[in-house]
Amino acid sequence: MMRSLYSAITGLRNHQTAMDVIGNNIANVNTSGYKRERASFATMLGQASQGASAPSMTNPADITTTTVGGTNGITIGLGSVLGSVDKIMTQGSSSYTGKPTDMMIQGEGMFVVEVGTSTYYTRTGNFDLDENGMVVDSNTGAKVQGYLNTGFASPTAYPANLTLPASLSDITINRGDTYTLGGVAYTLDSYGIDSKGVVTGVFTDASGNSISREMYQIALATFNNTNGLNYEGNNFYTESNNSGDANLGVAGSAEKGDIMTGYLEMSNVDLSQEFTDMIVTQRGFQANSRVITVSDSLLEELINLKRS
Template sequence: MMRSLFSGVSGMQNHQTRMDVIGNNISNVNTTGFKRGRVNFQDLLSQQMSGAARPTDELGGVNPKEVGLGMNIASIDTIHTQGSLQTTGVQTDIAIQGNGFFVVKSGEKTYFTRAGNFGVDNEGTLVNPANGMRVQGWMAQDVDGQRILNTSAQTEDLIIPIGQKIEAKATTNVDYACNLDKRIPEIPEGASQADILTSTWETTFDIYDSFGDRHDLRVLFTRVPGTQNQWQGTVLVDQRFGDAPETRVGMGTTDGTENNFIIDFDNNGMLAGVTDTAGNGSAETGNISVMVSYNVVGASPDADGNPVRQTFNLNLGNIGDVKNTVTQFAASSSTKAYSQDGNAMGYLENFKINQSGIITGVYSNGTNRTIGQIAMASFSNQGGLEKAGENTYVESNNSGVANIGVSGIAGKGKMVAGALEMSNVDLTDQLTDMIITQRGFQASSKTIQTSDTMLDTVLNLKR
């Protein structure tokens, strides 16, 4: 009979613990990135009154007789199911769709969190504004003029320098593509054949010098009279503005003496080669380009007193290719420049974050530049993480070591900017569990009351 008292006590104590977990879940129903807890019970030791007996020739087997001594808590699990995403429109709010955690640091201590309600402090550092923990990732580095993200390196603080200026960059490459019309149009009345053969297709594009000053690049494509598959290109820089800089065109690293070049096409309409006015030709395969140079207005002369010349490559595409290449098919002329790599000086005005966590700066000069990338961590057993408060977790002996990398790789989810992950607490489920827990607690208390009544009856036998 005393055993039933202790069983009732264990039932009341452990149902109270379950009620504590439910209460914590309900209180965090609106906590960003919160993961609900769940209590599992198991029976306690059982006292054996008699053991089991095997069957004999005369009798069958006998089962053991055991009396349970109550119950205890088997586990309190953290349920890492996906929470719903709530759109906020705040560019520094980030939600994780799938597995993974953000990596944040307080000093040298590393924490992990699903709550992506981040912000930028007065130094531009991406932080959790509630506690100042710094979001970890990788800053982009300039390598040979390219912005490189080394995601195999150690993580570092992410800094978004709003208002920081970037230097001007001279144009070094201008890319051309599309088509020059193979067809010779009908000769209108009063026009000669020569007028038609020398008809010109003109393109314009903006380029930049080393000061970041903008220049007007014009390239005129003229059919070479008396030929079927040749066009002459004429390059002009700022020729619309009177005192124009001298423009020259050459092949490779050769600085030409004139501003013309000849484009050859094969009988399939594909680019076949380029020749400058000095007779220097291009290779028979690969990318075709001509080197253009012009005087930089406003630059100090060099040591010999000569004006400083700016050079860039005018890329026409690949021999025998169609994509991003100048061709000659029987279709309307559409050749134009579609990209160049120069820019004026600019200031960082805004930034955006994509689903890979890459932070891209938007500058006042119209350019976009990679700033950094947010790191994401995953674990072999995320249920083994220990809660550290403030929506954070730390590694434990059973969670495994954090696998820190980029999103979308090795089982990691993707990031959704402008949104937050809501708590995965289901109120309907929790309130139902509350009723069940309350009934279990009440039933355990009834066990104690009934056992007490039975003991009272035993004590009254002497009367």
């Protein structure tokens, strides 16, 4: 059978995969925090029909004695394979929501969330408070992780300056809860989150006096190879063998970006780019289909030689 038939089949299969990737990108054009993907092809191992030959010389030390020049080898390609499907982790545009628990990372980094004993990483800051005051992902209920201000859990004293522990913890903001400071009962009245991810609570006593204390700081993670993360659905990623370990820290430190509250990061899908890629992929599919049609015609001519 003709090699062109099988080469064209690999082209059809790869262009179908590329169209699947493009379709998924377009389907997620309005998915907050989504990162577009790109399919790349590579050549399949070729079939060598003639090896390369070196020049023939009567005296190898003197190139002027060459009698016959060298020739290049001949290799016939056998099609293409899917080389990779790359994640394009560029920054998406911002969308203002005004919701105080919505967060967007301006720059590098990913939010850290937990589901049971599993840890995930995400660029989507679509967060909310559950009935227990815990900061969670609105879509899945995954618990957002941060650093508890050391000493804040004490029933009698809360430091004014933020001191972070080594380990992460859940973030709980229970408005209306009563705390004791200097022997005076204070109620958590409101809270705010700044660009460094610091959660500051405003506490009010029975006389209407207010004080503020830093309660938590939201954790961010960076990786040596963000493109190597495993995609787990729900805009969640996990570490892989090629992503490197998570480098945990806080916003504004160790190349980690700042946090914008009241905003969500939109998808980085560019529809003009996707439609252009769609046209190129469609033409590539059509061209490979045409190769199969022409190859079939050639085989038909060979069969008809017997009849004539």
